Amino acid sequence: MDNPMQVNEMTNSHLLAQDFDYLEASSVEEALTWLAQYNGGARLLAGGTDLIVMMKMGRVNPQAVINISHIPGLNEIKANPDGSVSIGALVSIHTLATDLLIRGRYPALAEACRSFGSTQIEVMGTIGGNLCNGSPAADTAPVLLTLCAEVTLASRQPVLPGATQARRRRILPLEKFFLGPGKTVLQPDEMLVEITLPAPSPGSTNVFLKASRVIADLAKASLAISLSHQDGHITECRVAMGSVAPTPILLPRVAEALIGHAYSPEKAAEAGALAAESISPIDDVRSSAWYRRQIANVMLQDALQLAWDRLAESISAIPSNIPTNGHQPLPIVPALKSGERHEIELKVNGRKIRVWVAPNELLLNVLRGKLELTGTKYACGIGECSACTVQVDGKPMLACLILAASAVGKDIVTVEGLQDPQSGELDPVQQKFIDNTAFQCGYCTPGLIMTTKGLFNEIANPSEEQVRHYLRGNLCRCTGYASIVRAVMGSSTPQE
Amino acid sequence: LRTALGVDCGTVVNPDGAVGQLEGGLSRGMGMALYEDIEWDQQGQLRSKGYLVDAKTPGIMESPTLETLNTYFADTYEPTGPHGAKGIGEAALNPVPAAYANAIYNAIGIRFHQLPITPEKLLAALMEKEAMVKEGLR
Numbered sequence: 001m002d003n004p005m006q007v008n009e010m011t012n013s014h015l016l017a018q019d020f021d022y023l024e025a026s027s028v029e030e031a032l033t034w035l036a037q038y039n040g041g042a043r044l045l046a047g048g049t050d051l052i053v054m055m056k057m058g059r060v061n062p063q064a065v066i067n068i069s070h071i072p073g074l075n076e077i078k079a080n081p082d083g084s085v086s087i088g089a090l091v092s093i094h095t096l097a098t099d100l101l102i103r104g105r106y107p108a109l110a111e112a113c114r115s116f117g118s119t120q121i122e123v124m125g126t127i128g129g130n131l132c133n134g135s136p137a138a139d140t141a142p143v144l145l146t147l148c149a150e151v152t153l154a155s156r157q158p159v160l161p162g163a164t165q166a167r168r169r170r171i172l173p174l175e176k177f178f179l180g181p182g183k184t185v186l187q188p189d190e191m192l193v194e195i196t197l198p199a200p201s202p203g204s205t206n207v208f209l210k211a212s213r214v215i216a217d218l219a220k221a222s223l224a225i226s227l228s229h230q231d232g233h234i235t236e237c238r239v240a241m242g243s244v245a246p247t248p249i250l251l252p253r254v255a256e257a258l259i260g261h262a263y264s265p266e267k268a269a270e271a272g273a274l275a276a277e278s279i280s281p282i283d284d285v286r287s288s289a290w291y292r293r294q295i296a297n298v299m300l301q302d303a304l305q306l307a308w309d310r311l312a313e314s315i316s317a318i319p320s321n322i323p324t325n326g327h328q329p330l331p332i333v334p335a336l337k338s339g340e341r342h343e344i345e346l347k348v349n350g351r352k353i354r355v356w357v358a359p360n361e362l363l364l365n366v367l368r369g370k371l372e373l374t375g376t377k378y379a380c381g382i383g384e385c386s387a388c389t390v391q392v393d394g395k396p397m398l399a400c401l402i403l404a405a406s407a408v409g410k411d412i413v414t415v416e417g418l419q420d421p422q423s424g425e426l427d428p429v430q431q432k433f434i435d436n437t438a439f440q441c442g443y444c445t446p447g448l449i450m451t452t453k454g455l456f457n458e459i460a461n462p463s464e465e466q467v468r469h470y471l472r473g474n475l476c477r478c479t480g481y482a483s484i485v486r487a488v489m490g491s492s493t494p495q496e
Numbered sequence: 497l498r499t500a501l502g503v504d505c506g507t508v509v510n511p512d513g514a515v516g517q518l519e520g521g522l523s524r525g526m527g528m529a530l531y532e533d534i535e536w537d538q539q540g541q542l543r544s545k546g547y548l549v550d551a552k553t554p555g556i557m558e559s560p561t562l563e564t565l566n567t568y569f570a571d572t573y574e575p576t577g578p579h580g581a582k583g584i585g586e587a588a589l590n591p592v593p594a595a596y597a598n599a600i601y602n603a604i605g606i607r608f609h610q611l612p613i614t615p616e617k618l619l620a621a622l623m624e625k626e627a628m629v630k631e632g633l634r
Contacts, residue, residue: 012546215557384548437512480519481559
């Protein structure tokens with residue numbers, strides 16, 4: 001036949017099929033040197049929640065993966081003397097969502113970080129990765145655009161006679177950073193090291209809103225607004241949106257229409273219509289261009305009202321305690337050559353275990369295949385279902401998106417590690433899941449239990465709302481979620 | 497918004513498991529009713545390549561709070577079933593999309609005959625209805 005039927009090949013798999021060199025950088029200079037050596041063929045790995053997914057989908061095929069997550073100094077939030085705040089590129093989304101300084105000064109940034117698809121993605125993902133991925137749907141981007149964020153990019157200084165500084169830096173306003181879907185101004189030998197937010201002006205506030213299919217999803221559209229007012233009039237205003245154009249975009253016309261005016265529903269409606277006009281959305285799997293224009297209008301009106309209400313309340317006092325993000329020095333794994341196997345030592349459930357791995361082996365497959373710890377489940381393979389959640393250094397992370405080599409030196413706990421090894425007694429969380437029959441097939445249960453352990457590490461007595469928010473990325477397809485909430489809350493099953 | 501789930505499954509053999517069947521049926525039915533859109537091409541092949549980003553299923557955030565969710569069992573005995581029991585799996589799922597469609601009809605007076613009923617379809621139908629009402633008034 002001339003036109004044979006095209007069979008749709010499912011490309012998703014539990015394996016990371018590509019071969020690449022794996023390198024762990026101990027300093028920015030080292031990472032930059034390697035970036036230059038591979039001359040565009042290397043990709044930087046921070047949280048891995050975008051890069052590993054794109055590699056699994058075959059969208060990128062790097063010669064080398066350079067793990068920068070061990071570089072000291074890049075995961076700090078610093079309050080500068082001039083009132084500005086510097087955020088290292090490796091600061092996790094979860095840190096930003098919970099940090100008191102960020103929540104006090106830039107509430108919209110914490111809101112955007114709380115809106116990520118799952119707690120696991122929050123914990124693993126970094127602010128630098130969220131920006132460098134160049135996604136139009138990056139949740140932090142609209143907020144950072146409205147806050148006048150600047151990004152610091154580092155590259156290696158060409159060797160010049162008499163040069164003392166080995167590193168070259170350029171500082172750009174964030175709106176100059178994005179070029180298109182997956183495209184940024186980053187050169188192949190350049191890396192993002194820091195994001196700086198200027199001090200918020202007195203009497204200012206900011207708001208972030210997101211519309212998505214389900215709560216735990218990428219945005220159909222997102223909107224951020226930052227406002228200052230004086231004597232009942234808007235003096236400064238910036239509006240930005242995500243998922244409605246090839247890049248996250250500022251909407252200067254909308255902001256201009258608002259500056260100098262007092263808030264009124266009529267003014268908001270006018271600005272909303274302008275917002276709908278100013279964007280260039282597309283039809284995709286998440287929504288349609290038409291619908292995105294409709295909600296851009298409404299979201300702008302809602303955000304404006306929310307910001308205005310927030311201005312009326314006194315801006316919450318800025319806490320003076322700057323949380324310090326302790327950085328544990330980790331052993332640096334020597335470079336692993338593509339296709340070759342190397343012996344590494346992993347600490348799993350309190351035991352040190354030596355295994356041979358290739359650079360492209362995922363932690364999930366090592367746990368299940370080599371260590372026969374099959375309690376941790378493979379399901380979606382791209383970080384959308386959380387069935388593969390394990391604890392890494394006490395935090396819930398997705399084993400399907402972690403390179404096994406990058407887990408060296410970390411304390412990994414799987415569901416098998418919860419039971420008391422001597423008495424065989426179950427962990428209280430496991431027991432509560434059994435008591436509440438919070439499972440049917442049990443496939444999602446280990447992931448849920450490991451995520452719940454992470455929740456209890458952070459919050460001892462969570463409310464139902466906190467339980468739901470923390471577990472939002474864990475999917476169950478049998479027993480619904482009520483019995484899971486009951487199990488986590490430790491309540492008994494109501495009976496009729 | 498309150499959710500009440502009831503079923504006649506004869507003798508309830510495992511009460512906790514049966515409650516889970518009802519609550520799970522709600523979650524699956526909600527997915528069918530509101531979110532899960534499976535696209536096929538002309539040749540009957542799935543357009544999705546097997547990635548869970550293409551269609552979303554409801555999560556814990558979409559599930560009703562404990563306070564607003566109730567489950568009920570009919571007190572019956574099925575003579576042909578083991579110990580008077582009968583099936584619950586499909587019975588727990590099937591009415592859920594219809595309940596959503598009826599709730600939407602009750603709220604806005606528009607009947608949908610295709611699932612899922614997404615916000616995109618809802619808004620388009622509401623705007624169409626509004627335009628027709630205006631046309632009628634002219």
